[in-house]
Amino acid sequence: MSNKIFLSCNEANHTCDKTEYTEASLLDKIKLNIHLIWCAACRKYSKNNAKLTKLINQKEVKLQDSEKSKIQSVFEKELAKQDH
Numbered sequence: 001m002s003n004k005i006f007l008s009c010n011e012a013n014h015t016c017d018k019t020e021y022t023e024a025s026l027l028d029k030i031k032l033n034i035h036l037i038w039c040a041a042c043r044k045y046s047k048n049n050a051k052l053t054k055l056i057n058q059k060e061v062k063l064q065d066s067e068k069s070k071i072q073s074v075f076e077k078e079l080a081k082q083d084h
Helices: 009-020 026-038 040-058 065-083
Strands: none
Touching: 009 026, 009 040, 026 040
């Protein structure tokens, strides 16, 4: 990302994602907040992104061994398709 102050929506969304994973620098966060002041679409994206992260972090999913095996099998089949 360049040193410019004003971010495009694409850059703002990328920074929003980095913020959710605590990978954004302080300068990135400042630039994002400046962008969010005037961009309603990115404010909505940011809000939804934060909700999703909160939901994912609070809900622990436990699978049965049979469910894990089924998922693994499907994954391996799809991965094999990509190799051809």
